[in-house]
Amino acid sequence: MPLFPIPSHVQFAAMVAVSALLVGTCVRLVAIRGQAPEIAQSRLRSLKSWWIVTLVVIASALLGRLAMVAVVGMVSCLALREFVALPLAPAMPLSVTRSMYGLIVISYVAVAMQWASFFVIAVPLLSIAIPSLVLIVSGQVDAFLRHIGRITFVVMVTTYGIGHIALLVTLPESTNPQSVNPGAVNPGAVNPASGPAGLFLFLIAVTEINDIAQAMVGRRFGRRKLTPVSPKKTWEGFGGGMVVTSLIAMLLGHWLIAMTPLQSFIAGILMSIAGQIGDLNMSAMKREIGVKDSGNLLPGQGGILDRIDSLTFTAPLFFYYFQWMTR
Secondary structure (H helix, E strand, O other), rough: OEEEEOOOHHHHHHHHHHHHHHHHHHHHHOOOOOOOOHHHHHHHHHHHHHHHHHHHHHHHHHHHHHHHHHHHHHHHHHHHHHHHOOOOOOOOOOOHHHHEEEEHHHHHHHOOOOOOOHHHHHHHHHHHHHHHHHHHOOOOOOOOHHHHHHHHHHHHHHHHHOOHHHHHHHHOOOHHHHHHHHHHHOOOOOOEEEEHHHHHHHHHHHHHHHHHHHHHHHHHHHHOOOOOOOOOOOOHHHHHHHHHHHHHHHHHHHOOOOOHHHHHHHHHHHHHHHHHHHHHHHHHHHHOOOOOOOOOOOOOOOHHHHHOOOOHHEEEEEEHHHHHHHO
């Protein structure tokens, strides 16, 4: 039983997402015929991961606010676990890792209870204060700055960054009101009113579409490298992805969020830029550590950090942009 009525437009968006994935699956199955067995298996594993991620996102959106907050909180915990498992030198002390798990749990409980001010103000401070205190009390100060810098970085991007998704879905109902019956919506209204699930799906869908569009355009038309940090990223992919993302955002915005088409279009542009920064930010981290993928939790796609890299920047940007546009 969902914790709130499911707006028809959210149901429609969920069906469109599943339908698109079905079409993509058929295209992928045809495309891998005749390819080397290793490549075909990798593509199939990636496809399975996409199905799992998509169904988890849709299910949490349909179940309600608490489910969405819980899923984002679980992702933050998995991201921290993945980060500390990387070949860091020196390895992260177990006491610091445990204290950060505690901070993550407390942070999302606060969000679920709609204590947004605690999350926004306290988490950045505690991500430095708690591990500092743990290391000082235990006397583990040989690599003090490296440990504090690394753990603060990962908490800020994987908890504070994507935690804004949870903040987004716990905004007051009046911010993005929902209507279960689309016939009750004024045709001249800004949006068809889709509630917190609409915000959740818009943010994740636009971010993922931007990643896919940039990769596809870059693979087909890319000529000029965007940065040495990630050789496969190109200016052509970045620009093409931005065009596709802004247009899709304008279309989805009509169905899911309380913004005008122009505001949704601008949101798409800003999120495309932020997504690229988040991607490159994580690429730089992995390059320093010396790994290609952050993990193997999502077969064919790498790890959690590989999947949420863009969201670490698009989530806070969209949260504050949406609030600014609808205040």
